[in-house]
Amino acid sequence: QAKAAGRNNMRFFDPAMQASIVARAALEQALREALESRQFKVFYQPQVDAGGRIHGAEALLRWEHGKHGMVAPASFIPLAEETGLILPIGLYVLESTCQQLVKWSGQPGMEHLTIAVNVSIRQFRQEDFARQVLAVLAETGANPARLKLELTESILALDLQDIKAKMTSLKSRGVRFSLDDFGTGYSSLAYLKQLPLDQLKIDQGFVSDILVDANDEAIAKMIIALAASMGLEVIAEGVETVMQEQKLLHLGCRNYQGYLYGKPLPVDQFEALIRRR
Ligand code: C2E
Ligand code: MG
Ligand code: MG
Numbered sequence: 001q002a003k004a005a006g007r008n009n010m011r012f013f014d015p016a017m018q019a020s021i022v023a024r025a026a027l028e029q030a031l032r033e034a035l036e037s038r039q040f041k042v043f044y045q046p047q048v049d050a051g052g053r054i055h056g057a058e059a060l061l062r063w064e065h066g067k068h069g070m071v072a073p074a075s076f077i078p079l080a081e082e083t084g085l086i087l088p089i090g091l092y093v094l095e096s097t098c099q100q101l102v103k104w105s106g107q108p109g110m111e112h113l114t115i116a117v118n119v120s121i122r123q124f125r126q127e128d129f130a131r132q133v134l135a136v137l138a139e140t141g142a143n144p145a146r147l148k149l150e151l152t153e154s155i156l157a158l159d160l161q162d163i164k165a166k167m168t169s170l171k172s173r174g175v176r177f178s179l180d181d182f183g184t185g186y187s188s189l190a191y192l193k194q195l196p197l198d199q200l201k202i203d204q205g206f207v208s209d210i211l212v213d214a215n216d217e218a219i220a221k222m223i224i225a226l227a228a229s230m231g232l233e234v235i236a237e238g239v240e241t242v243m244q245e246q247k248l249l250h251l252g253c254r255n256y257q258g259y260l261y262g263k264p265l266p267v268d269q270f271e272a273l274i275r276r277r
């Protein structure tokens with residue numbers, strides 16, 4: 001984890017500090033202040049197709065802390081979820097990304113980009129979740145077809161009819177859905193097939209050792225076959241080497257995200273990356 005943080009130039013708070021109640025209260029207060037003083041920044045990580053074309057980005061949240069530098073989401077998303085602060089934070093991410101979509105829609109070479117936004121179960125569980133998303137789309141004027149929401153298998157703990165109703169109401173406007181970290185949860189395939197998904201995202205845990213671990217390769221292969229048979233798109237996350245990409249392509253996966261194509265970047269650097277290509 002420390003190594004990954006270094007590569008990303010991001011810091012993780014000391015776990016011992018995270019565990020202390022006093023420190024947690026301080027962190028919660030700091031999160032509230034961060035929201036008010038706009039210390040949260042949305043970074044964009046490229047998503048590419050088999051031809052190397054960047055077709056979209058995943059929005060990843062960073063906290064630009066005055067003293068601690070750039071803080072990784074793993075250091076604050078769990079507490080934000082526990083305290084409910086993920087609700088205003090998540091709304092902020094959605095608003096920023098929709099505003100970004102509107103900007104890109106007017107920039108040559110950027111109009112085709114889609115943005116994938118992570119949605120925590122706490123957000124999705126809100127009774128008016130779909131209405132909130134539609135309101136942000138309407139207020140910003142963003143094209144719903146350019147927005148993809150990433151859910152995790154944890155939502156399957158919720159009422160299936162309720163999940164379907166929320167997803168369907170957003171899908172009827174053009175919003176798409178991806179299932180993030182796929183394979184790490186406890187999805188019942190019988191449940192899964194009832195969800196109106198558009199994409200499965202192979203967890204990076206299966207990608208990192210795909211060349212050396214036959215089990216990981218078998219799981220990736222199974223997910224790719226499952227996606228194909230369900231008519232879903234599939235994307236692999238955490239692709240770091242050309243060899244991993246070649247293996248995934250060979251298995252039938254034609255969409256990739258990972259350091260091989262670019263780290264999560266501030267918007268100006270992400271745009272520069274697209275212009276260079
Ligand atoms: P995730 O949605 O699965 O995002 C992918 C994570 O993998 C990101 O970590 C990304 O920087 C990292 N990654 C991408 N490519 C590579 C690679 O090639 N190698 C390695 N080692 N890592 C790679 P990050 O940005 O630290 O985010 C961690 C998690 O925090 C995300 O996992 C997501 O669950 C959560 N998160 C981030 N932003 C948001 C947000 O706006 N809302 C919510 N609810 N959760 C968020
Ligand atoms: Mg994600
Ligand atoms: Mg993921």
Ligand code: MG
Pocket residue numbers: 181
């Ligand atoms: Mg993950």
